[in-house]
Amino acid sequence: METTIVNNDFKxxxxxxxxxxxxxxxxxxxxxxxxxxxxxxxxVEPDLGYIHRSIEKMCERDSYQQIVxxxxxxxxxxxxxxxxxxxxxxxxxxxxxIPERVKVIRTxxxxxxxxxxxxxxxxxxxxDVGALTTYFYGFRDRELINDIFEETCGARLTMNYxxxxxxxxxxxxxxxxxVKSFIAHFKTKLPEYDSLLTGNVIFQKRTKxxxxxxxxxxxxxxxxxxxxxxxxxxxxxRKHHPYSALDKVPFNEALQTEGDSFARYLxxxxxxxxxxxxxxxxxxxxxxxxxxVPTNAVxxxxxxxxxxxxxxxRGELGVYIISTGTKNPYRLKFRSPGFSNLSxxxxxxVGGKIGDLVATMATLDLVIPDIDR
Amino acid sequence: MSYFSEIYNGIKTLLTGMGVTGKYFLHSRKGAxxxxxxxxxxxxxxxxxxRGEVVMPHDENNEHRCTGCQKCEIACPNGTIxxxxxxxxxxxxxxxxxxxxxxxxxLGMCTMCGLCIEAxxxxxxxxxxxxxxxxxxxxxxTRVLNKxxxxxxxxxxx
Numbered sequence: 001m002e003t004t005i006v007n008n009d010f011k012x013x014x015x016x017x018x019x020x021x022x023x024x025x026x027x028x029x030x031x032x033x034x035x036x037x038x039x040x041x042x043x044v045e046p047d048l049g050y051i052h053r054s055i056e057k058m059c060e061r062d063s064y065q066q067i068v069x070x071x072x073x074x075x076x077x078x079x080x081x082x083x084x085x086x087x088x089x090x091x092x093x094x095x096x097x098i099p100e101r102v103k104v105i106r107t108x109x110x111x112x113x114x115x116x117x118x119x120x121x122x123x124x125x126x127x128d129v130g131a132l133t134t135y136f137y138g139f140r141d142r143e144l145i146n147d148i149f150e151e152t153c154g155a156r157l158t159m160n161y162x163x164x165x166x167x168x169x170x171x172x173x174x175x176x177x178x179v180k181s182f183i184a185h186f187k188t189k190l191p192e193y194d195s196l197l198t199g200n201v202i203f204q205k206r207t208k209x210x211x212x213x214x215x216x217x218x219x220x221x222x223x224x225x226x227x228x229x230x231x232x233x234x235x236x237x238r239k240h241h242p243y244s245a246l247d248k249v250p251f252n253e254a255l256q257t258e259g260d261s262f263a264r265y266l267x268x269x270x271x272x273x274x275x276x277x278x279x280x281x282x283x284x285x286x287x288x289x290x291x292x293v294p295t296n297a298v299x300x301x302x303x304x305x306x307x308x309x310x311x312x313x314r315g316e317l318g319v320y321i322i323s324t325g326t327k328n329p330y331r332l333k334f335r336s337p338g339f340s341n342l343s344x345x346x347x348x349x350v351g352g353k354i355g356d357l358v359a360t361m362a363t364l365d366l367v368i369p370d371i372d373r
Numbered sequence: 374m375s376y377f378s379e380i381y382n383g384i385k386t387l388l389t390g391m392g393v394t395g396k397y398f399l400h401s402r403k404g405a406x407x408x409x410x411x412x413x414x415x416x417x418x419x420x421x422x423x424r425g426e427v428v429m430p431h432d433e434n435n436e437h438r439c440t441g442c443q444k445c446e447i448a449c450p451n452g453t454i455x456x457x458x459x460x461x462x463x464x465x466x467x468x469x470x471x472x473x474x475x476x477x478x479x480l481g482m483c484t485m486c487g488l489c490i491e492a493x494x495x496x497x498x499x500x501x502x503x504x505x506x507x508x509x510x511x512x513x514x515t516r517v518l519n520k521x522x523x524x525x526x527x528x529x530x531x
Contacts, residue, residue, distance in 0.1 A: 155485060158485070
Protein backbone atom coordinates (compact mmCIF):
# COMPACT_ATOMS: atom_id res chain seq x y z
CA MET A 1 0.00 0.00 0.00
CA GLU A 2 1.54 3.29 -0.97
CA THR A 3 1.63 6.18 1.43
CA THR A 4 1.95 9.61 -0.09
CA ILE A 5 4.84 11.50 1.45
CA VAL A 6 5.55 14.75 -0.36
CA ASN A 7 8.44 15.75 1.85
CA ASN A 8 9.42 15.26 5.44
CA ASP A 9 7.22 18.09 6.67
CA PHE A 10 4.03 16.48 5.35
CA LYS A 11 3.70 13.00 6.80
CA UNK A 12 0.49 11.17 6.14
CA UNK A 13 -1.02 9.75 9.27
CA UNK A 14 -3.86 7.48 10.17
CA UNK A 15 -7.02 8.89 11.59
CA UNK A 16 -10.39 7.63 12.64
CA UNK A 17 -13.82 8.49 11.33
CA UNK A 18 -17.24 7.28 12.27
CA UNK A 19 -19.60 6.12 9.52
CA UNK A 20 -23.14 5.71 10.74
CA UNK A 21 -25.25 4.74 12.62
CA UNK A 22 -27.51 7.19 10.78
CA UNK A 23 -25.56 7.30 7.55
CA UNK A 24 -27.75 6.85 4.45
CA UNK A 25 -25.19 4.60 2.77
CA UNK A 26 -25.11 2.08 5.62
CA UNK A 27 -28.71 0.95 4.89
CA UNK A 28 -29.92 1.03 8.44
CA UNK A 29 -28.39 1.61 11.81
CA UNK A 30 -24.99 0.08 11.19
CA UNK A 31 -22.03 1.96 12.64
CA UNK A 32 -18.65 1.48 11.02
CA UNK A 33 -15.49 2.59 12.78
CA UNK A 34 -13.06 3.39 9.99
CA UNK A 35 -9.33 3.81 10.42
CA UNK A 36 -8.16 5.58 7.29
CA UNK A 37 -5.04 7.07 5.88
CA UNK A 38 -6.04 9.80 3.48
CA UNK A 39 -8.64 7.95 1.46
CA UNK A 40 -7.13 4.52 1.93
CA UNK A 41 -8.95 2.26 4.38
CA UNK A 42 -6.76 0.60 7.02
CA UNK A 43 -9.41 -1.03 9.15
CA VAL A 44 -13.20 -1.39 9.22
CA GLU A 45 -14.83 -2.31 12.49
CA PRO A 46 -18.60 -2.77 12.49
CA ASP A 47 -20.33 -1.76 15.69
CA LEU A 48 -23.66 -3.49 16.19
CA GLY A 49 -26.49 -3.36 18.65
CA TYR A 50 -28.41 -0.27 17.59
CA ILE A 51 -31.50 -2.24 16.55
CA HIS A 52 -31.20 -5.21 18.87
CA ARG A 53 -34.67 -6.35 19.97
CA SER A 54 -33.74 -9.71 21.54
CA ILE A 55 -35.89 -11.67 19.12
CA GLU A 56 -34.22 -14.95 20.10
CA LYS A 57 -35.10 -14.36 23.73
CA MET A 58 -38.67 -13.42 22.84
CA CYS A 59 -38.94 -16.71 20.96
CA GLU A 60 -38.35 -18.56 24.24
CA ARG A 61 -41.41 -16.83 25.63
CA ASP A 62 -43.73 -17.39 22.67
CA SER A 63 -45.55 -20.41 21.38
CA TYR A 64 -44.50 -21.89 18.03
CA GLN A 65 -47.31 -20.11 16.15
CA GLN A 66 -46.29 -16.78 17.65
CA ILE A 67 -42.59 -17.14 16.82
CA VAL A 68 -43.34 -16.95 13.10
CA UNK A 69 -44.42 -13.32 13.16
CA UNK A 70 -41.19 -12.28 14.92
CA UNK A 71 -39.10 -13.59 12.04
CA UNK A 72 -40.81 -11.06 9.77
CA UNK A 73 -38.88 -8.43 11.63
CA UNK A 74 -35.42 -9.90 11.12
CA UNK A 75 -34.73 -9.76 7.42
CA UNK A 76 -37.79 -7.77 6.48
CA UNK A 77 -37.04 -7.93 2.75
CA UNK A 78 -37.38 -11.70 2.69
CA UNK A 79 -39.95 -12.07 5.44
CA UNK A 80 -41.88 -14.85 3.77
CA UNK A 81 -38.76 -17.00 3.51
CA UNK A 82 -37.94 -16.42 7.18
CA UNK A 83 -41.48 -17.47 8.12
CA UNK A 84 -41.08 -20.60 6.06
CA UNK A 85 -37.82 -21.51 7.79
CA UNK A 86 -39.49 -21.61 11.22
CA UNK A 87 -42.56 -23.41 9.88
CA UNK A 88 -40.44 -26.06 8.15
CA UNK A 89 -38.44 -26.62 11.32
CA UNK A 90 -41.61 -27.10 13.37
CA UNK A 91 -43.24 -29.28 10.72
CA UNK A 92 -40.17 -31.50 10.44
CA UNK A 93 -40.06 -31.88 14.20
CA UNK A 94 -43.74 -32.85 14.31
CA UNK A 95 -43.30 -35.01 11.16
CA UNK A 96 -46.32 -33.40 9.54
CA UNK A 97 -47.18 -34.30 5.97
CA ILE A 98 -47.57 -30.99 4.14
CA PRO A 99 -49.92 -30.88 1.12
CA GLU A 100 -48.35 -30.38 -2.29
CA ARG A 101 -50.45 -27.25 -2.81
CA VAL A 102 -48.85 -25.57 0.19
CA LYS A 103 -45.35 -26.46 -1.00
CA VAL A 104 -45.92 -25.02 -4.45
CA ILE A 105 -47.53 -21.82 -3.17
CA ARG A 106 -44.73 -21.35 -0.67
CA THR A 107 -42.10 -21.73 -3.38
CA UNK A 108 -43.85 -19.27 -5.70
CA UNK A 109 -44.12 -16.66 -2.97
CA UNK A 110 -40.50 -17.30 -1.93
CA UNK A 111 -39.28 -16.54 -5.40
CA UNK A 112 -41.49 -13.47 -5.66
CA UNK A 113 -39.95 -12.31 -2.38
CA UNK A 114 -36.50 -12.89 -3.81
CA UNK A 115 -37.30 -10.81 -6.89
CA UNK A 116 -38.77 -8.06 -4.71
CA UNK A 117 -35.69 -8.04 -2.51
CA UNK A 118 -33.30 -7.99 -5.45
CA UNK A 119 -35.15 -5.18 -7.26
CA UNK A 120 -34.93 -3.07 -4.12
CA UNK A 121 -31.26 -3.96 -3.76
CA UNK A 122 -30.66 -3.06 -7.41
CA UNK A 123 -32.22 0.36 -6.95
CA UNK A 124 -30.24 1.04 -3.80
CA UNK A 125 -27.04 -0.30 -5.30
CA UNK A 126 -27.33 2.17 -8.16
CA UNK A 127 -28.02 4.97 -5.71
CA ASP A 128 -24.94 4.08 -3.67
CA VAL A 129 -22.69 4.48 -6.68
CA GLY A 130 -24.41 7.73 -7.68
CA ALA A 131 -27.21 6.76 -10.07
CA LEU A 132 -30.40 8.02 -8.44
CA THR A 133 -32.64 6.95 -11.35
CA THR A 134 -32.28 3.25 -10.62
CA TYR A 135 -33.93 3.72 -7.26
CA PHE A 136 -37.25 4.66 -8.84
CA TYR A 137 -37.08 1.93 -11.45
CA GLY A 138 -36.40 -0.71 -8.83
CA PHE A 139 -39.24 0.45 -6.64
CA ARG A 140 -41.64 0.60 -9.57
CA ASP A 141 -41.30 -3.12 -10.21
CA ARG A 142 -41.24 -4.04 -6.54
CA GLU A 143 -44.55 -2.25 -6.10
CA LEU A 144 -46.32 -4.78 -8.32
CA ILE A 145 -45.06 -7.66 -6.17
CA ASN A 146 -46.15 -5.80 -3.06
CA ASP A 147 -49.64 -5.58 -4.54
CA ILE A 148 -49.68 -9.35 -5.06
CA PHE A 149 -48.68 -9.86 -1.44
CA GLU A 150 -51.17 -7.34 -0.16
CA GLU A 151 -54.02 -9.04 -1.98
CA THR A 152 -53.14 -12.57 -0.90
CA CYS A 153 -51.37 -12.18 2.44
CA GLY A 154 -52.90 -8.94 3.68
CA ALA A 155 -49.68 -7.03 4.22
CA ARG A 156 -46.92 -5.59 2.12
CA LEU A 157 -43.81 -6.20 4.19
CA THR A 158 -44.42 -8.22 7.36
CA MET A 159 -46.71 -10.81 5.86
CA ASN A 160 -46.89 -13.63 8.42
CA TYR A 161 -48.64 -15.81 5.83
CA UNK A 162 -47.08 -19.13 6.84
CA UNK A 163 -48.23 -21.00 9.90
CA UNK A 164 -46.89 -24.32 11.16
CA UNK A 165 -48.91 -26.78 9.07
CA UNK A 166 -49.43 -24.69 5.97
CA UNK A 167 -50.75 -21.28 5.09
CA UNK A 168 -52.97 -18.90 7.02
CA UNK A 169 -55.52 -18.71 4.21
CA UNK A 170 -55.77 -19.86 0.62
CA UNK A 171 -54.38 -17.78 -2.24
CA UNK A 172 -56.59 -15.02 -3.55
CA UNK A 173 -58.52 -15.87 -6.77
CA UNK A 174 -56.59 -13.13 -8.57
CA UNK A 175 -53.19 -14.45 -7.46
CA UNK A 176 -52.35 -16.53 -10.54
CA UNK A 177 -53.50 -13.82 -12.93
CA UNK A 178 -51.50 -11.15 -11.16
CA VAL A 179 -48.32 -13.22 -10.95
CA LYS A 180 -48.52 -14.00 -14.66
CA SER A 181 -49.00 -10.38 -15.59
CA PHE A 182 -46.11 -9.43 -13.33
CA ILE A 183 -43.79 -11.97 -14.96
CA ALA A 184 -44.79 -10.70 -18.41
CA HIS A 185 -44.12 -7.13 -17.24
CA PHE A 186 -40.83 -7.89 -15.53
CA LYS A 187 -39.46 -9.77 -18.52
CA THR A 188 -39.52 -6.55 -20.48
CA LYS A 189 -38.10 -4.51 -17.58
CA LEU A 190 -35.13 -6.63 -16.56
CA PRO A 191 -33.25 -5.98 -19.85
CA GLU A 192 -33.75 -2.28 -19.08
CA TYR A 193 -31.84 -2.81 -15.84
CA ASP A 194 -28.92 -4.06 -17.89
CA SER A 195 -28.90 -1.18 -20.33
CA LEU A 196 -29.39 1.36 -17.55
CA LEU A 197 -26.77 0.18 -15.08
CA THR A 198 -24.96 -3.06 -15.92
CA GLY A 199 -23.47 -1.80 -19.15
CA ASN A 200 -22.80 1.68 -17.84
CA VAL A 201 -19.10 2.51 -18.07
CA ILE A 202 -19.01 4.51 -14.83
CA PHE A 203 -20.71 1.73 -12.91
CA GLN A 204 -18.32 -0.87 -14.29
CA LYS A 205 -15.29 1.22 -13.34
CA ARG A 206 -16.65 1.56 -9.82
CA THR A 207 -17.30 -2.14 -9.32
CA LYS A 208 -14.92 -4.22 -11.46
CA UNK A 209 -11.90 -5.37 -9.52
CA UNK A 210 -13.17 -3.76 -6.30
CA UNK A 211 -13.70 -5.65 -3.06
CA UNK A 212 -12.31 -8.95 -4.26
CA UNK A 213 -13.23 -12.01 -2.21
CA UNK A 214 -11.53 -15.26 -3.13
CA UNK A 215 -13.33 -18.57 -3.02
CA UNK A 216 -11.19 -19.83 -0.14
CA UNK A 217 -11.95 -16.71 1.89
CA UNK A 218 -15.65 -16.94 1.08
CA UNK A 219 -15.72 -20.46 2.52
CA UNK A 220 -13.65 -19.63 5.58
CA UNK A 221 -15.75 -16.55 6.43
CA UNK A 222 -18.97 -18.53 6.03
CA UNK A 223 -20.23 -16.35 3.19
CA UNK A 224 -23.50 -17.50 1.71
CA UNK A 225 -25.99 -16.37 -0.86
CA UNK A 226 -24.99 -14.12 -3.75
CA UNK A 227 -21.85 -13.03 -1.86
CA UNK A 228 -20.48 -16.57 -1.79
CA UNK A 229 -21.70 -17.38 -5.29
CA UNK A 230 -20.01 -14.28 -6.69
CA UNK A 231 -16.73 -15.89 -5.64
CA UNK A 232 -17.50 -19.18 -7.32
CA UNK A 233 -18.55 -20.93 -4.12
CA UNK A 234 -21.56 -23.09 -4.94
CA UNK A 235 -23.64 -22.61 -1.80
CA UNK A 236 -27.27 -22.42 -2.90
CA UNK A 237 -29.34 -24.20 -0.27
CA ARG A 238 -32.17 -24.50 -2.78
CA LYS A 239 -29.87 -26.63 -4.95
CA HIS A 240 -28.00 -28.63 -2.35
CA HIS A 241 -30.72 -29.19 0.26
CA PRO A 242 -34.01 -28.56 -1.58
CA TYR A 243 -37.07 -27.81 0.50
CA SER A 244 -40.76 -27.28 -0.36
CA ALA A 245 -41.32 -27.74 -4.11
CA LEU A 246 -37.78 -26.84 -5.15
CA ASP A 247 -36.73 -30.46 -5.75
CA LYS A 248 -39.23 -30.72 -8.60
CA VAL A 249 -38.15 -27.60 -10.48
CA PRO A 250 -35.03 -27.53 -12.62
CA PHE A 251 -33.13 -24.27 -12.33
CA ASN A 252 -29.56 -23.06 -12.62
CA GLU A 253 -27.50 -21.82 -9.74
CA ALA A 254 -26.15 -18.36 -10.57
CA LEU A 255 -22.37 -18.51 -10.28
CA GLN A 256 -19.58 -16.05 -11.07
CA THR A 257 -15.92 -16.65 -10.41
CA GLU A 258 -14.36 -13.16 -10.28
CA GLY A 259 -15.34 -12.44 -6.68
CA ASP A 260 -15.45 -8.67 -7.13
CA SER A 261 -18.39 -6.31 -6.62
CA PHE A 262 -19.43 -6.64 -10.24
CA ALA A 263 -19.58 -10.45 -9.95
CA ARG A 264 -21.89 -10.20 -6.93
CA TYR A 265 -24.02 -7.77 -8.91
CA LEU A 266 -24.26 -10.15 -11.87
CA UNK A 267 -25.22 -13.06 -9.61
CA UNK A 268 -28.24 -11.17 -8.33
CA UNK A 269 -29.35 -10.11 -11.82
CA UNK A 270 -29.03 -13.72 -12.94
CA UNK A 271 -30.95 -14.91 -9.88
CA UNK A 272 -33.90 -12.73 -10.86
CA UNK A 273 -34.06 -14.54 -14.21
CA UNK A 274 -33.85 -17.90 -12.46
CA UNK A 275 -36.57 -16.94 -9.98
CA UNK A 276 -38.82 -15.96 -12.86
CA UNK A 277 -38.22 -19.30 -14.53
CA UNK A 278 -39.06 -21.15 -11.28
CA UNK A 279 -42.32 -19.20 -10.93
CA UNK A 280 -43.23 -19.82 -14.57
CA UNK A 281 -42.77 -23.57 -14.16
CA UNK A 282 -44.97 -23.70 -11.07
CA UNK A 283 -47.67 -21.10 -11.59
CA UNK A 284 -49.74 -23.14 -14.06
CA UNK A 285 -49.64 -26.35 -12.03
CA UNK A 286 -50.68 -25.38 -8.52
CA UNK A 287 -52.17 -28.66 -7.29
CA UNK A 288 -55.64 -28.74 -5.78
CA UNK A 289 -55.96 -29.57 -2.12
CA UNK A 290 -55.97 -28.13 1.35
CA UNK A 291 -54.05 -25.00 2.18
CA UNK A 292 -53.05 -26.32 5.59
CA VAL A 293 -53.17 -29.36 7.79
CA PRO A 294 -54.80 -28.80 11.16
CA THR A 295 -52.43 -28.80 14.11
CA ASN A 296 -53.17 -28.73 17.79
CA ALA A 297 -53.96 -25.33 19.23
CA VAL A 298 -50.97 -25.81 21.52
CA UNK A 299 -48.01 -27.17 19.57
CA UNK A 300 -45.56 -29.16 21.68
CA UNK A 301 -42.41 -30.29 19.92
CA UNK A 302 -40.82 -33.58 20.97
CA UNK A 303 -37.71 -33.34 23.08
CA UNK A 304 -34.61 -32.80 20.99
CA UNK A 305 -32.77 -30.51 18.63
CA UNK A 306 -34.04 -29.46 15.20
CA UNK A 307 -32.32 -27.56 12.44
CA UNK A 308 -33.69 -26.19 9.19
CA UNK A 309 -31.89 -24.15 6.58
CA UNK A 310 -33.39 -22.12 3.76
CA UNK A 311 -32.01 -19.76 1.14
CA UNK A 312 -33.21 -16.21 1.71
CA UNK A 313 -32.47 -13.39 -0.71
CA ARG A 314 -29.28 -12.70 1.26
CA GLY A 315 -28.01 -16.20 1.88
CA GLU A 316 -28.43 -19.14 4.16
CA LEU A 317 -30.77 -18.74 7.10
CA GLY A 318 -30.62 -21.47 9.70
CA VAL A 319 -33.18 -22.06 12.44
CA TYR A 320 -31.94 -24.14 15.35
CA ILE A 321 -34.53 -25.18 17.92
CA ILE A 322 -33.79 -26.93 21.19
CA SER A 323 -36.98 -28.30 22.66
CA THR A 324 -37.57 -29.82 26.05
CA GLY A 325 -41.03 -31.00 25.13
CA THR A 326 -42.93 -27.94 26.31
CA LYS A 327 -44.96 -25.45 24.29
CA ASN A 328 -42.05 -23.00 24.06
CA PRO A 329 -38.57 -23.66 22.71
CA TYR A 330 -35.86 -23.94 25.35
CA ARG A 331 -33.52 -22.06 23.02
CA LEU A 332 -33.92 -20.82 19.48
CA LYS A 333 -30.95 -19.65 17.45
CA PHE A 334 -31.03 -18.01 14.05
CA ARG A 335 -28.00 -18.30 11.82
CA SER A 336 -28.50 -15.13 9.83
CA PRO A 337 -26.80 -14.64 6.47
CA GLY A 338 -26.13 -10.94 7.03
CA PHE A 339 -23.94 -11.50 10.08
CA SER A 340 -21.46 -13.75 8.27
CA ASN A 341 -21.46 -11.54 5.21
CA LEU A 342 -20.74 -8.47 7.33
CA SER A 343 -17.82 -10.23 9.03
CA UNK A 344 -15.85 -10.30 5.78
CA UNK A 345 -16.30 -6.57 5.08
CA UNK A 346 -13.01 -5.70 6.82
CA UNK A 347 -11.19 -8.31 4.80
CA UNK A 348 -12.33 -7.07 1.39
CA UNK A 349 -12.42 -3.32 2.06
CA VAL A 350 -8.94 -2.84 3.53
CA GLY A 351 -6.60 -1.21 1.04
CA GLY A 352 -9.41 0.26 -1.01
CA LYS A 353 -10.75 3.78 -1.15
CA ILE A 354 -13.50 5.03 1.13
CA GLY A 355 -15.80 5.55 -1.86
CA ASP A 356 -15.35 1.94 -2.83
CA LEU A 357 -16.34 0.86 0.66
CA VAL A 358 -19.85 2.17 0.00
CA ALA A 359 -20.07 0.28 -3.29
CA THR A 360 -18.66 -2.89 -1.72
CA MET A 361 -21.09 -2.72 1.17
CA ALA A 362 -23.98 -2.28 -1.24
CA THR A 363 -23.07 -5.52 -2.99
CA LEU A 364 -23.06 -7.37 0.34
CA ASP A 365 -26.75 -6.36 0.58
CA LEU A 366 -26.83 -6.01 4.35
CA VAL A 367 -30.09 -5.76 6.26
CA ILE A 368 -29.20 -4.59 9.75
CA PRO A 369 -32.22 -5.97 11.71
CA ASP A 370 -31.17 -9.38 10.39
CA ILE A 371 -27.68 -8.93 11.83
CA ASP A 372 -28.74 -7.58 15.20
CA ARG A 373 -32.02 -9.45 15.66
CA MET B 374 -6.37 3.14 -30.70
CA SER B 375 -7.73 1.52 -27.54
CA TYR B 376 -7.89 5.00 -26.05
CA PHE B 377 -10.38 6.18 -28.68
CA SER B 378 -12.37 2.96 -28.64
CA GLU B 379 -12.68 3.31 -24.88
CA ILE B 380 -14.08 6.81 -25.27
CA TYR B 381 -16.43 5.61 -27.98
CA ASN B 382 -17.66 2.68 -25.87
CA GLY B 383 -18.05 4.90 -22.82
CA ILE B 384 -20.22 7.40 -24.66
CA LYS B 385 -22.20 4.57 -26.23
CA THR B 386 -23.08 2.98 -22.88
CA LEU B 387 -24.05 6.34 -21.41
CA LEU B 388 -26.34 7.00 -24.38
CA THR B 389 -27.90 3.53 -24.01
CA GLY B 390 -28.81 4.32 -20.43
CA MET B 391 -30.07 7.75 -21.35
CA GLY B 392 -32.19 6.13 -24.05
CA VAL B 393 -34.11 4.26 -21.35
CA THR B 394 -34.71 7.34 -19.25
CA GLY B 395 -35.52 9.36 -22.38
CA LYS B 396 -38.16 6.84 -23.37
CA TYR B 397 -39.87 7.25 -19.99
CA PHE B 398 -39.49 11.01 -20.19
CA LEU B 399 -41.49 11.08 -23.42
CA HIS B 400 -44.11 8.55 -22.20
CA SER B 401 -44.20 9.62 -18.61
CA ARG B 402 -47.65 8.25 -17.68
CA LYS B 403 -47.19 4.93 -19.42
CA GLY B 404 -46.92 2.20 -16.83
CA ALA B 405 -46.82 4.65 -13.94
CA UNK B 406 -47.75 2.99 -10.67
CA UNK B 407 -47.71 6.14 -8.54
CA UNK B 408 -50.95 6.86 -6.71
CA UNK B 409 -51.97 10.42 -5.98
CA UNK B 410 -52.66 9.86 -2.30
CA UNK B 411 -54.33 11.68 -0.46
CA UNK B 412 -56.07 13.24 -3.47
CA UNK B 413 -57.50 9.86 -4.48
CA UNK B 414 -59.02 9.11 -1.07
CA UNK B 415 -62.57 8.90 -2.52
CA UNK B 416 -61.65 6.27 -5.08
CA UNK B 417 -58.93 4.45 -3.13
CA UNK B 418 -59.98 0.91 -2.33
CA UNK B 419 -57.81 -1.35 -0.24
CA UNK B 420 -57.67 -5.11 -0.83
CA UNK B 421 -60.24 -7.18 1.07
CA UNK B 422 -57.60 -8.99 3.11
CA UNK B 423 -55.63 -5.86 4.01
CA ARG B 424 -54.83 -5.83 7.72
CA GLY B 425 -55.69 -2.36 8.96
CA GLU B 426 -57.06 -2.83 12.45
CA VAL B 427 -59.13 -5.37 14.36
CA VAL B 428 -62.84 -4.57 14.63
CA MET B 429 -65.86 -6.37 16.02
CA PRO B 430 -68.85 -6.18 13.68
CA HIS B 431 -72.26 -5.53 15.26
CA ASP B 432 -75.60 -6.16 13.60
CA GLU B 433 -78.62 -3.83 13.58
CA ASN B 434 -79.83 -5.10 16.99
CA ASN B 435 -76.48 -4.10 18.53
CA GLU B 436 -75.46 -7.73 18.85
CA HIS B 437 -71.97 -9.15 18.34
CA ARG B 438 -70.69 -12.71 18.12
CA CYS B 439 -68.09 -12.66 20.91
CA THR B 440 -68.65 -15.27 23.60
CA GLY B 441 -65.68 -14.22 25.71
CA CYS B 442 -63.75 -17.46 25.22
CA GLN B 443 -60.45 -15.49 25.35
CA LYS B 444 -58.85 -17.53 22.57
CA CYS B 445 -57.78 -14.32 20.83
CA GLU B 446 -56.23 -13.06 24.03
CA ILE B 447 -54.17 -16.25 24.36
CA ALA B 448 -53.20 -16.28 20.67
CA CYS B 449 -51.92 -12.70 20.72
CA PRO B 450 -48.11 -12.61 20.98
CA ASN B 451 -47.82 -9.25 22.68
CA GLY B 452 -50.82 -8.62 24.89
CA THR B 453 -52.71 -6.44 22.46
CA ILE B 454 -56.10 -7.88 23.39
CA UNK B 455 -57.51 -7.75 26.89
CA UNK B 456 -60.92 -9.13 27.75
CA UNK B 457 -62.79 -8.16 30.88
CA UNK B 458 -65.56 -10.68 31.45
CA UNK B 459 -68.10 -11.78 33.97
CA UNK B 460 -70.52 -14.63 34.54
CA UNK B 461 -74.24 -14.02 34.22
CA UNK B 462 -77.18 -16.32 34.80
CA UNK B 463 -78.96 -17.17 31.60
CA UNK B 464 -82.72 -16.63 31.86
CA UNK B 465 -84.02 -19.71 30.02
CA UNK B 466 -81.66 -22.38 31.32
CA UNK B 467 -80.71 -20.86 34.64
CA UNK B 468 -77.05 -21.78 33.99
CA UNK B 469 -74.13 -19.45 34.54
CA UNK B 470 -72.66 -18.22 31.27
CA UNK B 471 -69.54 -16.19 30.45
CA UNK B 472 -70.26 -12.76 28.98
CA UNK B 473 -67.84 -10.03 27.97
CA UNK B 474 -67.87 -6.70 29.71
CA UNK B 475 -65.14 -5.07 27.63
CA UNK B 476 -63.09 -6.35 24.69
CA UNK B 477 -60.12 -3.99 24.81
CA UNK B 478 -57.82 -3.69 21.80
CA UNK B 479 -54.54 -1.77 22.05
CA LEU B 480 -53.90 -0.74 18.45
CA GLY B 481 -50.59 0.84 19.43
CA MET B 482 -49.19 -2.58 20.39
CA CYS B 483 -50.66 -4.57 17.50
CA THR B 484 -48.22 -6.08 14.99
CA MET B 485 -50.99 -7.08 12.54
CA CYS B 486 -49.99 -10.74 12.62
CA GLY B 487 -53.58 -11.97 12.30
CA LEU B 488 -53.32 -14.78 14.86
CA CYS B 489 -56.31 -13.54 16.91
CA ILE B 490 -58.61 -13.60 13.90
CA GLU B 491 -57.42 -17.08 12.97
CA ALA B 492 -58.00 -18.23 16.55
CA UNK B 493 -61.57 -16.86 16.89
CA UNK B 494 -64.03 -19.78 16.77
CA UNK B 495 -67.12 -17.63 16.22
CA UNK B 496 -65.81 -15.06 13.70
CA UNK B 497 -66.50 -12.29 16.18
CA UNK B 498 -63.55 -10.13 15.14
CA UNK B 499 -62.26 -9.32 11.68
CA UNK B 500 -59.90 -7.00 9.86
CA UNK B 501 -60.96 -3.51 8.85
CA UNK B 502 -59.25 -1.94 5.86
CA UNK B 503 -58.79 1.44 7.52
CA UNK B 504 -55.13 2.44 7.64
CA UNK B 505 -55.19 6.09 8.68
CA UNK B 506 -54.55 5.42 12.32
CA UNK B 507 -52.54 8.45 13.42
CA UNK B 508 -53.89 10.26 16.46
CA UNK B 509 -52.65 13.06 18.69
CA UNK B 510 -52.65 11.08 21.91
CA UNK B 511 -51.73 7.44 22.31
CA UNK B 512 -54.59 6.77 24.72
CA UNK B 513 -56.88 7.11 21.70
CA UNK B 514 -55.26 3.98 20.31
CA THR B 515 -56.80 1.88 23.06
CA ARG B 516 -60.23 0.88 21.82
CA VAL B 517 -63.15 -0.99 23.31
CA LEU B 518 -64.41 -3.15 20.46
CA ASN B 519 -67.84 -4.08 21.81
CA LYS B 520 -70.28 -1.20 21.63
CA UNK B 521 -71.96 0.05 24.83
CA UNK B 522 -75.10 -1.90 25.65
CA UNK B 523 -74.34 -4.62 23.11
CA UNK B 524 -74.85 -8.28 23.85
CA UNK B 525 -73.90 -11.57 22.32
CA UNK B 526 -76.08 -12.84 19.52
CA UNK B 527 -78.39 -15.65 20.55
CA UNK B 528 -77.19 -19.09 19.52
CA UNK B 529 -73.49 -18.23 19.18
CA UNK B 530 -71.53 -20.89 21.05
CA UNK B 531 -67.86 -21.68 20.92
